[in-house]
Amino acid sequence: MSVRVEVRDLGLAVGDRVILKGVELVVQPGEIVAVLGLSGSGKTSLLRCLAGLLRPTSGQIRIGEVDLAALSEAALNDQRRRMGMVFQYAALFDSLSVYENVIFGLRYHQRLPEAELRATAAARLAAVGLAGTEALLPAQLSGGMRKRVGLARALATQPQIVFYDEPTSGLDPVGAGLIDELIVRVRDETGVTSVIVSHDVASVLRHADRVAFLYDGYIRLCDTPARVRGSSDPVVQQFLEGRPDGPITSLSTIS
């Protein structure tokens, strides 16, 4: 259950504002690739383009054999079912129980018997360490638990690729480590391709197979964590070390 992603010369502009200029990125099946970048660098927009939630202005996004940019809205909707998305703030439906949240995608697309839905939800919740929480409401969960329910929901439809938007933001170091470990474990167990967008350098360098650095509308570098750490690129170094002085000025985030 995994798929290759190939992004070619991806451009995105909203009104007059150019967000992505020419993104090139290849993610191999089953790989975990993390995209690092400054706040406002277009990471989330890139992720939304990949997930078929935002139409790019130019370029290609191939998920397996399909070019998302060439699809109609209805065909795109079909494609989205192959993909899972975990939002930064989990985006849980507060009016539904944890159970209904987890099986939301399944209930609408596959006419499965309730017993099977129950079993799927129980298995997915157990996989994220939340067994037995089906009857709870999102309002009763902590931030970390909400993110894990979001992950269980994204996995319920057995996607070929999962997109994570800032999966560790707002969590304490232990909670963040738990999410990192889950992302790796889910990949190891299901072989799912994973793309993570984050500015949590420590977390990403720990668990991603490769790290891409998005800067000024381009992927400036995409390599293994060890090589990224050792990169001599002053921009990358300044970002990794979090230094206020260097080639990155606060102005460069507003292009």
Add this chain to the structure above:
Amino acid sequence: MTRALLDIVQLSLFVSGFALLISAAIGVPVGAWVGLHAFRGRRSVLALLYTGMGLPPVVVGLVVYLLLSREGPLGGWGWLFTPQAMVLAQTVIAFPVVAALTASAVQAGDPDLRLQLRSLGATPAQELCLLLREARPGIIAALAAGFGSIISEVGAVMLVGGNVAGQTRVLTTAIVLETRRGNFSVALGLGAVLLGITLIVSALLLRLQDQPVRSVS
């Protein structure tokens, strides 16, 4: 007196309840659409709805009166001085309240929810159902405000209903009448009944709002 009072209470509930039902049936979908879609002239539509929230009932009554009067374009319906005319006028008053507050309730929702719904492959209809469900507390507040605006108004029902005893007399018009007659204790009693009804309806609506409050700690 008791018989007459019951009639008055019953008619008040019927007219305002029916007007609220119609306003909800039109106002909730219209409000949801305006709240969730970007289109040309959206600001103007919202401005119109907000202005509509402040429509003086007596002006609405006057316009509906002119429409329904014998020479008016809808004179053929023969609705003037009937409960139907009162329902029509109160629907005009409650509709903008329900629509505008529904729009603001669905608009206030987490924008990520819509993307999440799309990423789960939900159809537009499924998306709308869930977003309305998520906005339920705000929509119930919209209905409560709509009901409050019509159960308590006197200008429109007085003009288009005519306050005919046993036919178009409701609580508010009865209060005006009794006050003019100097029957202050009766008027006060009717006022208490009106307040009681509003209280009961609000309590019922609040029960529908039963969502858990997210704890702050």
